[in-house]
Amino acid sequence: MSISFTEQKRAAKAFVERWRALPCVEEEHSRSFWIELLQDVYGLKNATHALEFERKVKGRKIDVFYEDMGVLVEMKGRGIGLDEATVRSKKAGPETPYQQAKWYADNLPFSIRPRWIITCNFDEFRIYDQEKERQEEYVSLALDELPEQLHLLGFLTDAKNSRIEREKQLSVQAGELVGKLYTQLSKQYKNIETDVHEQRSLNVLIVRLVFLLYAEDSGLMHEKDAVLNYLKDYRADQMRQAVVDLFRVLDTPVEQRDPYLPDALLAFPYVNGGLFGNDDIVVPQFTDDIRLDLLLEASQKFDWSGISPTIFGAAFESTLNPVTRRAGGMHYTSIENIHKVIDPLFLDDLRAELAEIEGEKVEKNRILKLKAFQRKLSSLRIFDPACGSGNFLTESYLSLRKLENRALEDLQGDQMGLGFDQDAASIKVSISQFYGIEINDFAVSVAKTALWIAEEQMMEATQEILLQPFDFLPLKSNGNIHEGNALRMDWNDVLPAEPALSLSLSLEARSVMAA
Numbered sequence: 001m002s003i004s005f006t007e008q009k010r011a012a013k014a015f016v017e018r019w020r021a022l023p024c025v026e027e028e029h030s031r032s033f034w035i036e037l038l039q040d041v042y043g044l045k046n047a048t049h050a051l052e053f054e055r056k057v058k059g060r061k062i063d064v065f066y067e068d069m070g071v072l073v074e075m076k077g078r079g080i081g082l083d084e085a086t087v088r089s090k091k092a093g094p095e096t097p098y099q100q101a102k103w104y105a106d107n108l109p110f111s112i113r114p115r116w117i118i119t120c121n122f123d124e125f126r127i128y129d130q131e132k133e134r135q136e137e138y139v140s141l142a143l144d145e146l147p148e149q150l151h152l153l154g155f156l157t158d159a160k161n162s163r164i165e166r167e168k169q170l171s172v173q174a175g176e177l178v179g180k181l182y183t184q185l186s187k188q189y190k191n192i193e194t195d196v197h198e199q200r201s202l203n204v205l206i207v208r209l210v211f212l213l214y215a216e217d218s219g220l221m222h223e224k225d226a227v228l229n230y231l232k233d234y235r236a237d238q239m240r241q242a243v244v245d246l247f248r249v250l251d252t253p254v255e256q257r258d259p260y261l262p263d264a265l266l267a268f269p270y271v272n273g274g275l276f277g278n279d280d281i282v283v284p285q286f287t288d289d290i291r292l293d294l295l296l297e298a299s300q301k302f303d304w305s306g307i308s309p310t311i312f313g314a315a316f317e318s319t320l321n322p323v324t325r326r327a328g329g330m331h332y333t334s335i336e337n338i339h340k341v342i343d344p345l346f347l348d349d350l351r352a353e354l355a356e357i358e359g360e361k362v363e364k365n366r367i368l369k370l371k372a373f374q375r376k377l378s379s380l381r382i383f384d385p386a387c388g389s390g391n392f393l394t395e396s397y398l399s400l401r402k403l404e405n406r407a408l409e410d411l412q413g414d415q416m417g418l419g420f421d422q423d424a425a426s427i428k429v430s431i432s433q434f435y436g437i438e439i440n441d442f443a444v445s446v447a448k449t450a451l452w453i454a455e456e457q458m459m460e461a462t463q464e465i466l467l468q469p470f471d472f473l474p475l476k477s478n479g480n481i482h483e484g485n486a487l488r489m490d491w492n493d494v495l496p497a498e499p500a501l502s503l504s505l506s507l508e509a510r511s512v513m514a515a
Helices: 005-021 026-041 097-107 143-148 150-156 163-186 196-217 226-231 236-250 288-300 309-320 322-327 335-358 363-379 391-412 441-466 507-513
Strands: 052-057 060-066 071-075 116-120 124-129 139-142 382-384 434-438 480-483
Touching: 005 026, 005 143, 005 150, 026 060, 026 071, 026 150, 052 335, 052 391, 060 097, 071 097, 097 116, 097 124, 124 150, 139 143, 139 150, 143 150, 163 196, 163 288, 163 309, 196 226, 196 288, 196 441, 226 236, 226 288, 236 288, 309 335, 309 391, 309 441, 335 363, 335 391, 363 391, 382 391, 391 434, 391 441, 434 441, 441 480
Parallel strands: 071 116, 382 434, 434 480
Antiparallel strands: 052 060, 060 071, 116 124, 124 139
8 A cells, every 4th residue: 555654654653652552572462563563654555464473494483574575573572682692492592583583594495585684672673684794783773763764664665675576577578578579570470460370380489489598597408598508609590490400309308319419409408398399380580680689688688587477477478469469568467466366265274274283382293284284285276267378377386385385394394304305206286286278379388388487486496495406307297278268168178087176267256356
């Protein structure tokens, strides 16, 4: 919600007055203190969903964690000094609040480690910026000073600090890059306006190029910038054949390849998954402009590894959709609005269930319940009969895998690993649990690619937790996205025999729920 500076200052004064009068016991009041601060004073919508309380890290609990903004808070009750060392863990010994918080931060997966650490005893905030050379230095803010020093906690709601906002901007930029390539390549086809095969060929070509651009930036290939390094040696008039040769190699198992192919081609991994399996697509001639935009703008200058598959898939499809292109806009459902649908549908209950399991005091029972919870996650079947580019399915997959990773963190405890095989057998949630129907063939390809990208990103996050390398390629799973008219298809031909948790929402229902 937008809030003016005058309203914010007035809210801050009311906040100070209210909390100065309360006893401020850590266990009883920390949650409401931070929800009110973020929601009433700083105007954060739905702070109860943004903030995570008592998040477990190797058997210990973070008081407040704001993952999206990179903020971790260690709370103490009123009257407890922020320099006072106490024993909260026999293994760690006496720790100050900052030392406790720093331990939590250092033991989180690297990808979600916070930039900001705050220690607070209801009367004072100490703010530590972990990007500074001297991380232990802090800025102090007294509760009474809050109305006049609101800027000191402004980073809590600054969009520049938001991981989701950064991913959104990157994903929109990626969609624009792809839109430009799409337009240029479409002009190279002879009969693109009337030939259905050429239209499908262009769609497949674009999806393949996007996957390769992402793969070379995400460490999935044999070297960084693998595609760039391979294609840069070819002139524009040679690019078509070079791309055709690359696609064929990517679809051929290593042991079945012609050993006399150039080493630059043989170095590429086998991809599988059917992504490069259709040899009859038409690849047009490349121009100097297309070559330059692909190699320089899309490959060398842009890092695809940080995109959000949820946003990118929709932005990608929207950019290339003739209707939205004519309308001059890029249209997609925001992650926030997707969660307005899927959170009450199933995620809220699953989060509450995991939190209850984490509170189990008996270790043996907790381990059994965590494993059962992971099996439950892997048993869910989620279906969207009008899936478009798959953004609801992709975000649902990401959300379930984040819950699974949280369960794996809990199971790991403070061990160095769980002893799983390196074939990712520890991961139970799969993109094969997600089902969709979409009438547009290009959107189907985009949805499958978005799910693959989401799978790779979550596998990387799991590697950080288990400290084990996994091989993403060749692709071992596939989203069940089917091309067709959901109003005319028999859904029994799409869905598995067992019951599915359905996301079968009409567009009208989504609009109402996301409003």
